[in-house]
Amino acid sequence: MxxxxxxxxxxxxxxxxxxxxxxxxxxxxxxxxxxxxxxxxxxxxxxxxxxxxxxxxxxxxxxxxxxxxxxxxxxxxxxxxxxxxxxxxxxxxxxxxxxxxxxxxxxxxxxxxxxxxxxxxxxxxxxxxxxxxxxxxxxxxxxxxxxxxxxxxxxxxxxxxxxxxxxxxxxLGVSDAAMKAGANYITSLLFLVNExxxxxxxxxxxxxxxxxRIWPAFFITKIDAATGKFETRNSLSAPSGMGYEYLSAKPQDKIKSVTTLYKKSYDMLEDARLAGAQAGEKLKAKSVEPGKYDLILDPSHLWLTIHESVGHPTELDRVLGYEANFAGTSFLTLDKWQTKKFNFGNKLVNIKADRLQPGSLGAMGYDDEGVKCGQWDLIKDGVLVNYQVIRDQAHILGLNASQGCCYADSWSSVQFQRMPNVSLQPGREKKSIDDLIKGVEKGIYIIGDGSFSIDQQRYNFQFGGQLFYEIKNGKIAGMLKDVAYQSNTQEFWNSCAGIADESDYRLGGAFGDGKGQPMQSNAVSHGSATTHFKNVNVINTARKIG
CATH class of the missing domain: 3.30.2290 (PmbA/TldD fold)
Incomplete structure (x- = not known):
């Protein structure tokens, strides 16, 4: 060879x-x-x-x-x-x-x-x-x-x-930028898909x-030579349903913020420079004091919370128990939908499913049952109004058509119900990230996704992140570390206190949404603008219990 x-x-x-x-x-x-x-x-x-x-x-x-x-x-x-x-x-x-x-x-x-x-x-x-x-x-x-x-x-x-x-x-330019900014180790990748x-x-x-589809990503580690302790910072990119133009960042395509580096395109080099420096800042950051905080959640973080606490529990096959053997069922049982008034969240919370959203991972014209794709409400003014449905499920809800949610990850895999893009709609009033932060006395601004756990019914959960900034009296007061928040889905979405407007709306997402036995992988996006949640329980992930 x-x-x-x-x-x-x-x-x-x-x-x-x-x-x-x-x-x-x-x-x-x-x-x-x-x-x-x-x-x-x-x-x-x-x-x-x-x-x-x-x-x-x-x-x-x-x-x-x-x-x-x-x-x-x-x-x-x-x-x-x-x-x-x-x-x-x-x-x-x-x-x-x-x-x-x-x-x-x-x-x-x-x-x-x-x-x-x-x-x-x-x-x-x-x-x-x-x-x-x-x-x-x-x-x-x-x-x-x-x-x-x-x-x-x-x-x-x-x-x-x-x-x-x-x-x-x-x-290699990304690696060089990160190393010059203080990173000790970095792995960078491009993953391209054409179906x-x-x-x-x-x-x-x-x-x-x-x-x-395209996914640019990197994973950085910074080590404190004196103590041997280390911190990481992963890329803040969103995998995208675009071509290589996604990596051709132009000034007019980017949101003017040091921590939001993508919208129509992604500046991978600038993200790497920031990441190298921020990994060093995390080593020096103050460890969070556990307690109740208001949270300001960036779309680069919130997409994963949406995926786990909204996307999965509104899959009808989970609701019906078909997915009980792998990653759980759903607390959003049919009796809750049938009331037409189940309180999923407060009136600010409007969540749509969408198979056509430009630039999204789940965008396609037709699903794998030949159903023309579209958009529909899952949560309307805080109330559960619908699920994700394919052709052999529609009659269960009294629908006369599928919603186009059938997908297989290969010609050799049988198609079944998979998640479309599921997104929190931006606020209707003009509101920026700064406006949200100004209204917070004691809070944490969280950027980027991290580790998480959620129970079998997609109800009780815990989420970490990449970057954490303390908010005091309406201002950023410095970086924190060892942060994770805990809540349950209904309590969390009822604590929503404000959503930035459409100008801040961005997509996050994942190439590898696993489901089924044998497991298949689905690519899906989740959009939101930066969102404020009140009085959420925050724990310190570095402290031992007892």
């Missing part, structure tokens, strides 16, 4: 250790192979029709077909060295059917007529076996066919077309989609 080949093959494992959940992403390819065109739309339609016809001939009453080409690129550096450059491709077809009232699924990476027909027959056979255990047949919400349509992430610059050298130079997906169904849809 040539040295270059060895680096490619060994690099995938190392990249996976930095990005848990992404270790089996397909075959190793060269960077230039990612730019080669796949099979054309006419050929995909022909292959999809082979599957649709074969399934029908074996007794399927409904069939959908997904042909997917999934491209990934990892570029990883550590200090002044390139650690890994890895490119992967996965390509194949998944076939889902209903036969005898039950679901069946099979997949193949051999896209010749015979292999496709055999996979379709296998899916039907599985459905018929599953039907023996059914208590009631699958009820699909009606869905019109769209004919031949397409959707593409509106990117300006395909990140896969950018030369590897340019990406490496960026990451080329084709969907066809017996409803009459033939849908071509080209979806792009």
């Amino acid at each position: 040539k040295r270059r080949d060895f680096l490619y093959f060994s690099g995938l494992g190392a990249a996976g250790s930095i990005l848990p959940g992404f270790t089996t992403m397909g075959n190793i390819i060269r960077p230039e192979q990612a730019l080669e065109p796949g099979i054309d739309v006419a050929q995909k339609k022909r292959l999809a029709d082979v599957a649709l016809n074969a399934a029908r001939s074996k007794g399927a009453t409904y069939t959908d077909v997904r042909i997917g080409r999934y491209l990934n690129q990892f570029v990883v550096t550590r200090e002044e060295k390139v650690e890994n450059i890895v490119n992967t491709e996965s390509f194949g077809m998944g076939i889902r059917v209903i036969a005898n009232g039950s679901w069946g699924f099979a997949a193949t990476d051999q896209l010749d007529n015979d292999s496709i027909a055999k996979a379709a027959a296998m899916a039907v056979s599985i459905a018929k076996e599953n039907a023996r255990l059914l208590k009631e047949p699958v009820q699909l919400a009606p869905q019109k066919g769209y004919g031949e349509v397409s959707w593409k992430t509106p990117i300006e610059k395909n990140a896969f077309e950018v030369p590897i050298k340019e990406k490496v130079d960026l990451l 080329q997906k084709y969907f066809a169904s017996t409803d009459g849809s033939y849908i071509e989609q080209d979806i792009h």
Whole structure:
């Protein structure tokens, strides 16, 4: 094996250790192979029709077909060295059917007529076996066919077309900026995703989609040579549903604040400079005194609290108990929704689900059931009004259509209910971060996400962060450390006291939202403006109990 080949093959494992959940992403390819065109739309339609016809001939009453080409690129550096450059491709077809009232699924990476027909027959056979255990047949919400349509992430610059050298130079520049600012260690990475997906169904849809995502990130450590103690500071970037233009920061694209470095684009170099210095400041920071504080939560932090305390408990499959074996169920049971007045939060709290939000990770034109994507309310004026629903769940809520929440992370995975973008709406009144801070006597301003825990019903929780600033009498009084806050979902969202306006609205999010058995990974964004919460319990994470 040539040295270059060895680096490619060994690099995938190392990249996976930095990005848990992404270790089996397909075959190793060269960077230039990612730019080669796949099979054309006419050929995909022909292959999809082979599957649709074969399934029908074996007794399927409904069939959908997904042909997917999934491209990934990892570029990883550590200090002044390139650690890994890895490119992967996965390509194949998944076939889902209903036969005898039950679901069946099979997949193949051999896209010749015979292999496709055999996979379709296998899916039907599985459905018929599953039907023996059914208590009631699958009820699909009606869905019109769209004919031949397409959707593409509106990117300006395909990140896969950018030369590897340019990406490496960026990451090494990030490392250099952080080290000069005081960091001892830094790992930097770029993770690129391109999903080329084709969907066809017996409803009459033939849908071509080209979806792009990008995640720039770094992880810094600063050590106190005298004491051996250390502090960390991770990047404040949000992974984004954009092209390489996300890393082409321009002054007019950035919010004018030292701690908010992204909106339409992300200034990775400036974030690294700040991070190197702030990791040093954290070593000298005062340890927090436990007690009740008002919290001012930056969108770079609040996205994760939204994800765990709002996104997951409004997934209908969790509400129904289908996810009880993995990461819990939900306290938002159907009886609470049926009252139409369950107090989730106060009247300031309006949370929407959205599959179309520009720049978001969850943006797509159609979900993996061929449902056209849109936006809807989950929490309206503090009241629970809806959930996240797919076609075979809609009848449970009396809905006549799916909300477009079905997704699979691969052609070889069966699609199921996954979280769309879930976001707190900005305040209606003109209000800045400074305005929120001015109204706080005793508080903490939290920036960036950190460790967290939440119970099986997504109710009681604890969240940390990256940066913590003490607020005294309406002013920032210095940095704190060892901060985490505790609350329960209903109490927390009822303590909301103010939300900055739309000019401060930003997206956070995650590439790796894990769910299901076998586990699948979903990319999802959560937006908010900076938000004020009153009288929240804060603990010191460095102090021992008892």
